[in-house]
Amino acid sequence: MTKHSRQRDAIYNNLCLRKDHPTAEDIYFSLKPVLPALSLATVYRNLAMLEEDGRIIRIGSGGTARYDADLSEHQHLLCEKCGKVFDIMITLSGINEKAAEVFDGRINSYSVLYKGFCSGCLGRKK
Amino acid sequence: MTKHSRQRDAIYNNLCLRKDHPTAEDIYFSLKPVLPALSLATVYRNLAMLEEDGRIIRIGSGGTARYDADLSEHQHLLCEKCGKVFDIMITLSGINEKAAEVFDGRINSYSVLYKGFCSGCLGRKK
DNA sequence: TATAATAATGATAATGATTATCATTATAGA
């Protein structure tokens, strides 16, 4: 049986309030002032739990994992300059169907990861 | 100036010959019999170099990175049961354009990662 | 409300993948 915990609430709420796509460490440092006793392990543990429950999404953009509490359909872009992750609020249709035509198995989900340069980095490029 | 090396050739050729999507370690063990002195660091170094040169693709399927020497347009599916990566040979159109409509920056590329179950795992599921 | 059962925590060690270091070796041009 899964028990309630103030830490998990804080972690989930923190993620909901943020518009960036924080790493576990980002959340950890963000909550430290509020919960000084918080452990990084607890953050990882609860993020995994929340993802397992389908309440948040893990964005595995290669190196460090980032998280997102926005469950609405959208994709992400990784800026190849600054490493930030941006929301791409679009709805793509027929993606799974197209794959199903050529794949002999079950397709559960898809995610698109764009790469490029954000407007901020475009401004100060060489 | 980048010099030629028999190790890099071996690593690239090994990747080209394989139809699976090997990890650095997979390639390392695969080449050990041929190049007994090969170091795992050399495999990582050259895979990074080859990716930088655009000769191979790194598939960042979350945990361990996998590599692919097939540069033709296609996507990948990660089997959530066995962890194997499968090719999804499809061409998607309009993906970048759709994102460009809502993103204020430059879009360089995209990749789709499907998740699901391969036919092998579907057979022996609970 | 007090108590018991146990899920969750915090601290930290352990793990696993990848990268950095550095002395030695191999490659390519003069």
Next chain:
DNA sequence: TCTATAATGATAATCATTATCATTATTATA
């Protein structure tokens, strides 16, 4: 062949994440 230096092999270091375990907090029940 000689020289400059890129690449190697061995291994230490790093970084993110997970496991461990004694302690604490939560929840159901008496």
